[in-house]
Amino acid sequence: MASRVSPQPETHTIAAGVAPLRAGQGHSFLLRRLHSLSGIVPVGAFLVEHILVSNATAMNGPEAYANQVKFLASLPMVLFLEAFGIWLPILFHALYGFYIWYRGDGNTISYPWQGNWMYTLQRWTGLIAFAYIGWHVWHLRFAGIDLHAHPGASFGKVQSEFAVAWQLAFYVVGLLAASWHFAYGIWLFCAKWGITVGERARQRFLVVCMVIFFTISAVGLLSIRSFLTTPRQPADASAGELHAKPAPPTAPVDKK
Amino acid sequence: MADKTIQLKIKRQPNPEVAAYWEDFELPWRPNMNVISVLMELAMLAKTKDGKPTTPITYDSNCLEEVCGSCAMLINGKAHMACSALIDDLEQPIKLEPLSKFPIVRDLAVDRKVLFENLKRVKAWIPIDGTYDLGPGPRQSEAQQNEEYPYSRCISCTCCMEVCPQFNEDTGFVGAATIAQVLLFNLNPTGQMQAPERLRALMGDGGIHECGYAQNCVEICPKDIPLTKAIATVGRAVVGQAVKDLFTT
Numbered sequence: 001m002a003s004r005v006s007p008q009p010e011t012h013t014i015a016a017g018v019a020p021l022r023a024g025q026g027h028s029f030l031l032r033r034l035h036s037l038s039g040i041v042p043v044g045a046f047l048v049e050h051i052l053v054s055n056a057t058a059m060n061g062p063e064a065y066a067n068q069v070k071f072l073a074s075l076p077m078v079l080f081l082e083a084f085g086i087w088l089p090i091l092f093h094a095l096y097g098f099y100i101w102y103r104g105d106g107n108t109i110s111y112p113w114q115g116n117w118m119y120t121l122q123r124w125t126g127l128i129a130f131a132y133i134g135w136h137v138w139h140l141r142f143a144g145i146d147l148h149a150h151p152g153a154s155f156g157k158v159q160s161e162f163a164v165a166w167q168l169a170f171y172v173v174g175l176l177a178a179s180w181h182f183a184y185g186i187w188l189f190c191a192k193w194g195i196t197v198g199e200r201a202r203q204r205f206l207v208v209c210m211v212i213f214f215t216i217s218a219v220g221l222l223s224i225r226s227f228l229t230t231p232r233q234p235a236d237a238s239a240g241e242l243h244a245k246p247a248p249p250t251a252p253v254d255k256k
Numbered sequence: 257m258a259d260k261t262i263q264l265k266i267k268r269q270p271n272p273e274v275a276a277y278w279e280d281f282e283l284p285w286r287p288n289m290n291v292i293s294v295l296m297e298l299a300m301l302a303k304t305k306d307g308k309p310t311t312p313i314t315y316d317s318n319c320l321e322e323v324c325g326s327c328a329m330l331i332n333g334k335a336h337m338a339c340s341a342l343i344d345d346l347e348q349p350i351k352l353e354p355l356s357k358f359p360i361v362r363d364l365a366v367d368r369k370v371l372f373e374n375l376k377r378v379k380a381w382i383p384i385d386g387t388y389d390l391g392p393g394p395r396q397s398e399a400q401q402n403e404e405y406p407y408s409r410c411i412s413c414t415c416c417m418e419v420c421p422q423f424n425e426d427t428g429f430v431g432a433a434t435i436a437q438v439l440l441f442n443l444n445p446t447g448q449m450q451a452p453e454r455l456r457a458l459m460g461d462g463g464i465h466e467c468g469y470a471q472n473c474v475e476i477c478p479k480d481i482p483l484t485k486a487i488a489t490v491g492r493a494v495v496g497q498a499v500k501d502l503f504t505t
């Protein structure tokens with residue numbers, strides 16, 4: 001649209017509109033890559049441990065569950081591990097994730113394609129999982145009886161959580177949101193870091209990630225079921241004492 | 257049959273300072289029309305549907321065969337090349353709007369300079385000028401040519417940027433087209449010499465890391481360029497370059 005007759009100095013800059021690439025400027029590359037990585041380790045790795053290892057012990061009964069809690073509580077510098085291995089990474093991943101969400105412009109209405117829906121879903125599941133994790137940590141780890149001091153009360157405390165219908169629902173929704181966010185997050189990680197480069201490779205890997213989602217969800221749901229089908233266990237300090245000594249067997253012991 | 261018509265709603269904006277408004281148009285149907293040929297008819301007609309005289313509609317176009325990349329606009333709400341948008345495939349009234357993420361010039365014409373600025377910042381070219389004859393470049397295998405060819409088909413239409421949820425004023429994201437061009441020139445045996453510079457440019461703010469992998473770009477691209485493959489390939493190279501730089505600079 002510039003006139004060819006009057007050679008004006010090139011003063012017309014883009015008044016509004018998207019700025020061009022700022023080559024060589026800023027730290028967003030590092031932060032974005034850290035965000036992406038933190039979702040896999042330590043946050044994702046912790047999720048796998050929490051659901052597939054620790055929670056799954058509930059399926060072996062209150063005893064096994066209490067022992068797992070006792071073992072975790074006995075790890076050296078447990079508070080330090082929790083803070084720097086779990087809480088701070090989750091906080092960074094979530095807060096920086098909200099910042100990314102805020103700056104993007106979802107457009108699934110105009111362009112309702114699968115990848116675009118996943119993009120939006122990844123943001124919502126992240127929000128739900130974060131809200132759930134915040135409530136879950138406060139409710140189970142900090143409010144009420146301290147399970148690090150009384151691991152024996154763990155099973156009963158979780159059962160009392162599930163006794164309230166909306167809390168049980170929140171656990172289920174939180175579990176599904178977190179495992180979806182993690183499973184699709186692995187897929188995104190591999191695409192963005194150039195591990196799955198080809199189209200076919202990405203499609204195959206999506207199947208793997210869906211298997212991961214179903215595995216984590218299924219184990220989580222089965223663990224929840226164990227809490228619901230086992231008779232109510234004590235959830236006070238006395239239960240902690242009970243399990244501190246070799247506990248009385250709950251099932252008939254195999255004598256041979 | 258003779259009364260068959262084409263109905264359009266077109267967003268008008270005489271200049272960037274004034275507010276946009278819609279105008280309705282109607283013209284007789286003819287076979288094999290596309291959006292550009294309709295806009296040409298409307299320029300002759302110069303009347304809205306209710307007979308009010310109006311100015312011809314401003315738009316960009318050139319080749320009329322989907323190779324120049326100038327005629328991208330929102331057709332029924334989606335980015336599309338106007339010259340390859342066939343009237344008979346479109347739901348009526350056909351809604352025409354300018355691309356939403358680029359500064360408006362007038363009516364359907366927008367300023368897509370940012371793409372060319374981005375291509376400059378990643379040095380999307382092969383420097384062959386010098387004070388002496390550099391001679392012919394290395395021979396390329398057919399397999400290598402086949403790998404490069406799809407990326408060379410980019411027509412700079414900016415559709416991939418328009419539909420990208422991450423391409424906006426907040427992020428200042430570079431967009432898929434520029435990333436694909438980095439791959440094209442890094443694959444070329446002569447262009448390879450500047451590969452680290454191109455990769456480093458993409459580490460800057462608004463670089464490749466802003467991609468959220470929504471994959472809209474690859475869905476919309478009129479030239480079927482494997483953009484998500486380009487982003488993954490370049491993504492790996494950028495991380496590799498970053499790690500290398502960490503230890504060698």
Ligand code: SF4
Nearest residue numbers: 420467468470471473
């Ligand atoms: S994959 Fe999605 S976020 Fe990335 S450039 Fe393409 S449209 Fe944008």
Ligand code: SF4
Nearest residue numbers: 410411413414416477
């Ligand atoms: S990559 Fe495709 S959509 Fe993007 S500018 Fe090039 S041709 Fe257009």
Ligand code: FES
Nearest residue numbers: 318320324325339
């Ligand atoms: S006029 Fe050239 S691409 Fe449409």
